[in-house]
Amino acid sequence: MFQDKVLKKVTIHFAGDSGDGIQLTGSQFTNTTAKYGNDLSTFPDFPAEIRAPIGTIAGVSGFQIHFGSVEIDTPGAEADVLVAMNAAAFSKNFINLKKGGTLIANEAGFDKRNLKLAGLDESHNPLDEIPEADFEVHRIDISKINREALKEFDLGMKEKDRSKNMFALGFVYWLYHREPKGTIEFLKAKFSKNPEVLKANIAALNAGFHYGETIEAITRYKVEKANLEAGTYRNIIGNQALSLGLITAAKKSNLQAFFAGYPITPASDILHFLSRHKNFGIKTFQAEDEIAAITAAIGGSFAGSLGITATSGPGMALKGEALGLALMLEIPLVIVNVQRGGPSTGLPTKTEQADLMQAIFGRNGESPIPVIAANSPSDCFDTAFEAVKIAVEHMTPVILLSDGYIANGAEPWKFPSSSEYKEIKPHYTEAKEGEYLPYQRDENLVRTWALPGQEGLEHRVGGLEKADKTGNVSYDPDNHQNMVKTRAAKVAKIANSYPDLEFIQGDENDDLLVVGWGSTRGSIKVAVRWAREQGLKVAQLHLKHLFPFHNELQNVLEKFETVIVPELNNGQLSKLIQQEFCKEVKPLNKIKGLPFKAQEIFDKIIEESHD
Amino acid sequence: MTESTKLSAKDFSTDQDVRWCPGCGDYSILKQMQTVLPELGIERKNLVFISGIGCSSRFPYYMNSYGMHSIHGRAPAIASGLKAANPDLSVWIITGDGDGLSIGGNQLIHALRRNFDVNILLFNNEIYGLTKGQYSPTSELGKTTKSSPLGSIDHPFNPLALALGAEATFVARSVDRDPLHLREVLKRANEHKGTSFVEIYQNCNVFNDGAFELWTDKKQKALSSIKLNHGEPLVFANGSLGLKLNGTKPELVKLEEGQDTSDLWIHDENDAVKANLLSRFFDKYLSEESFPRPFGILYSEERFTYEAAMAEQIENARKLKGDGDLDALIQGSNSWVVD
Numbered sequence: 022m023f024q025d026k027v028l029k030k031v032t033i034h035f036a037g038d039s040g041d042g043i044q045l046t047g048s049q050f051t052n053t054t055a056k057y058g059n060d061l062s063t064f065p066d067f068p069a070e071i072r073a074p075i076g077t078i079a080g081v082s083g084f085q086i087h088f089g090s091v092e093i094d095t096p097g098a099e100a101d102v103l104v105a106m107n108a109a110a111f112s113k114n115f116i117n118l119k120k121g122g123t124l125i126a127n128e129a130g131f132d133k134r135n136l137k138l139a140g141l142d143e144s145h146n147p148l149d150e151i152p153e154a155d156f157e158v159h160r161i162d163i164s165k166i167n168r169e170a171l172k173e174f175d176l177g178m179k180e181k182d183r184s185k186n187m188f189a190l191g192f193v194y195w196l197y198h199r200e201p202k203g204t205i206e207f208l209k210a211k212f213s214k215n216p217e218v219l220k221a222n223i224a225a226l227n228a229g230f231h232y233g234e235t236i237e238a239i240t241r242y243k244v245e246k247a248n249l250e251a252g253t254y255r256n257i258i259g260n261q262a263l264s265l266g267l268i269t270a271a272k273k274s275n276l277q278a279f280f281a282g283y284p285i286t287p288a289s290d291i292l293h294f295l296s297r298h299k300n301f302g303i304k305t306f307q308a309e310d311e312i313a314a315i316t317a318a319i320g321g322s323f324a325g326s327l328g329i330t331a332t333s334g335p336g337m338a339l340k341g342e343a344l345g346l347a348l349m350l351e352i353p354l355v356i357v358n359v360q361r362g363g364p365s366t367g368l369p370t371k372t373e374q375a376d377l378m379q380a381i382f383g384r385n386g387e388s389p390i391p392v393i394a395a396n397s398p399s400d401c402f403d404t405a406f407e408a409v410k411i412a413v414e415h416m417t418p419v420i421l422l423s424d425g426y427i428a429n430g431a432e433p434w435k436f437p438s439s440s441e442y443k444e445i446k447p448h449y450t451e452a453k454e455g456e457y458l459p460y461q462r463d464e465n466l467v468r469t470w471a472l473p474g475q476e477g478l479e480h481r482v483g484g485l486e487k488a489d490k491t492g493n494v495s496y497d498p499d500n501h502q503n504m505v506k507t508r509a510a511k512v513a514k515i516a517n518s519y520p521d522l523e524f525i526q527g528d529e530n531d532d533l534l535v536v537g538w539g540s541t542r543g544s545i546k547v548a549v550r551w552a553r554e555q556g557l558k559v560a561q562l563h564l565k566h567l568f569p570f571h572n573e574l575q576n577v578l579e580k581f582e583t584v585i586v587p588e589l590n591n592g593q594l595s596k597l598i599q600q601e602f603c604k605e606v607k608p609l610n611k612i613k614g615l616p617f618k619a620q621e622i623f624d625k626i627i628e629e630s631h632d
Numbered sequence: 633m634t635e636s637t638k639l640s641a642k643d644f645s646t647d648q649d650v651r652w653c654p655g656c657g658d659y660s661i662l663k664q665m666q667t668v669l670p671e672l673g674i675e676r677k678n679l680v681f682i683s684g685i686g687c688s689s690r691f692p693y694y695m696n697s698y699g700m701h702s703i704h705g706r707a708p709a710i711a712s713g714l715k716a717a718n719p720d721l722s723v724w725i726i727t728g729d730g731d732g733l734s735i736g737g738n739q740l741i742h743a744l745r746r747n748f749d750v751n752i753l754l755f756n757n758e759i760y761g762l763t764k765g766q767y768s769p770t771s772e773l774g775k776t777t778k779s780s781p782l783g784s785i786d787h788p789f790n791p792l793a794l795a796l797g798a799e800a801t802f803v804a805r806s807v808d809r810d811p812l813h814l815r816e817v818l819k820r821a822n823e824h825k826g827t828s829f830v831e832i833y834q835n836c837n838v839f840n841d842g843a844f845e846l847w848t849d850k851k852q853k854a855l856s857s858i859k860l861n862h863g864e865p866l867v868f869a870n871g872s873l874g875l876k877l878n879g880t881k882p883e884l885v886k887l888e889e890g891q892d893t894s895d896l897w898i899h900d901e902n903d904a905v906k907a908n909l910l911s912r913f914f915d916k917y918l919s920e921e922s923f924p925r926p927f928g929i930l931y932s933e934e935r936f937t938y939e940a941a942m943a944e945q946i947e948n949a950r951k952l953k954g955d956g957d958l959d960a961l962i963q964g965s966n967s968w969v970v971d
Contacts, residue, residue: 056968203966246970255967265962272958279717299949301956304716304942309742313709316702316739320682320713323700324721328713346703436967439958473698473714473721476677481646481692483701484685493648494693 027243030089032097033193036114037106037130038075039068039082042186047084048431049190049204054088055256055433056203058246061088062543063431064096064616069286069370076130076138078109090245094543096430098618102196104189106130106163109139111147123157125192127185129164157240161232163188170228174221184218184225191229197242201226250435257434259398259427260287263331263357264294266405268301271327273406274413274445279321280329281306281314283336286369287425288359291331311339315356319343322352323482325472327409331357334376335366337383345384346484347418348508351460351468353447354418355408359428362614371614372426374539375590380420381568381597387505389512391415392568394422396542399434401427404565410445415515416467422567424589426616427540452478459492466511516569522577526553527560533630534581536606538564538594541587541617548622557630567594575602583629585609587622639676641666646696652687657808657834661755662694668815672822674722681724682711684731687762688755688834691726705736708743708752712938715748719939722822723750729770730760733789737769741798744827746938751821751828754791759840772916777839791831792911792930796904801826803907803931807833809848813859813927820929826937846918847925856918860910860928865896868924875923882909882923907931 033050037043044065051063066083073080087097102123105111107130118124126148133143141147151158167188171181187204194201205223212219233239271278280303282292296305304326308314315330322328332340337358347354360376362368380392391411395404401423408421450457450469454477460468471478480492488495489503525542526549527534537545542563549561562577564570578584578598586595587609595608609625611617644666652658669679679697683689685704692699698721702710707725715723725743732740732754743752759777760766766779770791774783795803802824806817814832821828833844847857858868858875866875867887874885874896885896900906907930915922 052966056966058968058970249970251970253963253967253969255964257964268956268961269958277717279713281713298956298961299946300953301958301961302946302950304946306713306716308709309738312706313712313739313742316706316709317713317716319702320710320715321717322713323710324714324717326717342703343706350700435970436962436964439962472718473680474677474718476675479676479679479697481695481699481701483692483699484703485701 024240025243026240027245028089029091029244030087030093031102031197031242031244032085032087032100033102033104034083034085034100034114034117035104035189036081036083036110037186038109039070039073039080040075041082041106042183043082043084043106046186046190047086049207050193050199051086051431052207052256053194053199053201053203054086055254057199058249059088059090059244060093060247060249061086061433062093062096063087064426065429067370069368074138076107076109076135078113078139081110081113083110083114088244090247092247094546095616095619098620102193104193106186106189107139108135108141108147112139112141118156120155123159124151125159125161125189127164127189128160128162159236161192166232167225167228170224171221174224175217176221180218181221184222187222187225188229188232191226192232195230195233195241197244201230249433252435254433254435256431257399257402257436258429258431259395259401259423260290260359260429261294262399262434263395263401263405263421263423263428264291266402267295267329267355267409268298268303269402269439269442270406270409270445271303272301272439273442274327274409274447276325276327276413276447278303278329279306279318279326280304280331281308281317281321282331283308283311283314285311285333285336287361287428288331288333288336288357290428291357291359311336312343315340315343315347318354319347319350319352322347322354323350323473325470325474327353327355327413329355329357331359333359333361333369334363334379337376337379341384344390344418345386345388348388348390349484349487350482351416352470353412353416355405355412355421356418357405357421357423360422360424368614370425372424372540372616373589373612373614374422374424374541375593375612376422377538377567377590377593377597380422387509389509389568390418390420391512391515392420392422393566394539394564395427396539396563396565398427398430398432406442411515411518413445413447414467415465415511416448416470417512417515422539424540450478454478458490460487461490462507462511465514466507513569516566516572519566519571522562522571522573525561525563526550527558529560529577529580531558531560532581533557533559533583533585533626534562534578535559535585535587535622535626536562536564536578536594536598537587538567541589544617544619545587545622547619548626551619551623552626552630557626559626564594567597570601575604578602578604583607585625585629587611587617587625589616639670641670643676644669644696646694648693650694651690653838655837656687657757657836658688658691658755660808660811661753661814661832661834662691664811664814664818665695668818672819674822678720679722679724680714681726682707682714683726684736685762686728686731686760687836688726688728689731705731705734706739707731708736708739711750712743712746712748715750715939716942719749719943723748725750725752727752727754729754729756729758729768729791733769733791733794741794744795744798744800744829747801747826747935748939749825749827749937752830754829754831755834756791756831757834757836757840758843759836761836761839765839790911790914793908793914795829796908796911796931800829800931801933801935802828802929803911804829804929805831805833805927807844807848807927808835810927817928824932826933826935846916847927852918856924858924858926860899860926860930862899862901862929865893865898867893867896880905880909884921884923901929901932904931904933
């Protein structure tokens, strides 16, 4: 008989060969779980190679989901359940399975060949050596049972085997009391032109689902709905939210969006998404290189469109000179950097926050550009909107930092209505014919915008230093100093438009402050919550605006004796804070291409609390 | 009626002092541009010059229109974004042999294949002028410069062959010292719907004086150059020499006065094979067997423009899916309600 057990939260890690359809399996389980009503967070972990050698550790693709009836802020650290489709997936991830956790292993993936490919001893099946008392192990010959279930179908063996991920998914659905209905609908749409494959996949899914009932003495789990705020939700991936934010902001500014990009991991999905939505009037342009992408976007902005480009670290390095041009021209431009592990080509599919200094300082000359960062998949929407708003209303390029973790991660999103967002007002000139002064500024030191096609406002701009007001070329020493100071002051004034600086947890009466930025928000939130549950007086602050800093930041920092700054880099925000405010902070740096585990931050809080 | 019909060359010049060296070939090109513009029927408000970096790239500052003096080599990409965003503009890219063929080589070739309806004027002086005299990608082999004191060992580009290889739809050559010809070529470039690539030989009298003397010197140019006219036989040297094709092999023919020229090579701008042959007439020295350097329009082809195709895709997407509904897009296809 089955036994039901209720859990508050669960972390499942799906792992298999990169050709095994793991990402699809994971995203299907995510959609079903989101619709069921759990809070959740996901994290895909795939190799940089498209088809790494089959069966090897390098070729393992993973997808982790953390879901629960309680608030979920991270994709989870250690897994409660590991689904391993082969020996390599097992070998790479077993270390991350909690003691007492469940292993679902595809027995067929542990034959001698697979053991060898995974670099394991061929004479010992590692599944034989797992201490039974410590783990619940389901050894299922998925390949064999699935082939048996599909024997009626007119498909080759290879095609049949391709659906074994659906078998695994079906089994996990059964184990967690999830209905496969949504996935069946998905499959119908995906394989609408291939009915035999469609039927086979549905059969595999059902076979997996029913397989559970044949096992004796198995525990099924229930994870009740989370107490989410009432409203309409959807599941959202960071790069999607970012694209939606850009589209919304373009519409709210009444500007045509002109997006120019060059394919690069993990930013390409923004180009893909926008290219699919041409009916929103978005123009997308796949440029010949990173430099052409940003300069084409500059051309678009010069024409009066909203120029946008998206890239990752190496592309950002190539765009440096053009960034300088955009700030000299003082035109709206949004540059998205979906950060990945660096330096150089680094770790293309791994996450890191190591481009902060590059964003703030990575140009020749005195070249201030506002930098803002998204902190969760859904927050990418608001951050993109704000990036556009700053760019358009302050006539400046804006750098938006995201990273691979939130770009590909997903969470439920109580999405807004576009009517909740205010209009963004482009800074068009009201100058009459022949009277336009391109570098005349308003009280915020923002210049006005005149567009080619407008009569009598013809003017020339460029990368050479310009004379105040007229914008003519000027080599005058005093003018140069004045213009450098003016551009700096103009960007500094943007901080006056920021919303209030708010603590995520705690307040200024606490003893210790944890300050983060970007994608680490969820992990920090959990760690600070644990610390507070233990009675420690810990507060959490998370920075969206990295340049210029919030006007109140210094005051807030001064109120705390101990400030911990966790970052997925070698201490870049730590250095910036120390430099800017002469405030000593305690860096917590992780540079492994992986997000923080809440435990790591919690341990640091404990360590600093005991000093 | 359009503003430009009332305008003169002066209306296109700005109040900025022109800062090229006295005697520079750029002055002539600027003058021809300003002279020809009133005839082109382009309103000043729709006229945009985009340049990169180098002597020639100062050009936009001297044109009373919209303009951008951008960064080294990137003018074609900026102009592509500009034209994509606003197809109504008349866009002129001003570049040089260093800007367009060296640092901006990638931007140039991709702009050519995409075929936005823009004009690229490449001022070729076969030298880096603004950095004071280093060899450029068009400098001849053996050229002695500051950075090649023992002579350049860089094999030079053939810009027109490069443009044809990059799938350009309009390829022409002119020279600063021949104002009438230059104005004619500029007019044709403007008329062409697609990317017009015009190489303009331009004398740098400071660092590379006389680089094009062979084709500008009165005594030599009759023998060394040929003017191309669509539908007319290839005749040069004051009618004493012609060219004919033996299969795809060009041959020199001596012509008597009044000789029938109908069996000569008749210039056909729309013939890609012939254009490629002409682009290969690249002899630097005059000899009995050398072919003359062609001036005029080597090639012209009608092909859809990028901006038109872009507009069509958007239009089709709208027809197929309807005007985008923003809130429906934000909601997606898989939302659920939490009570």
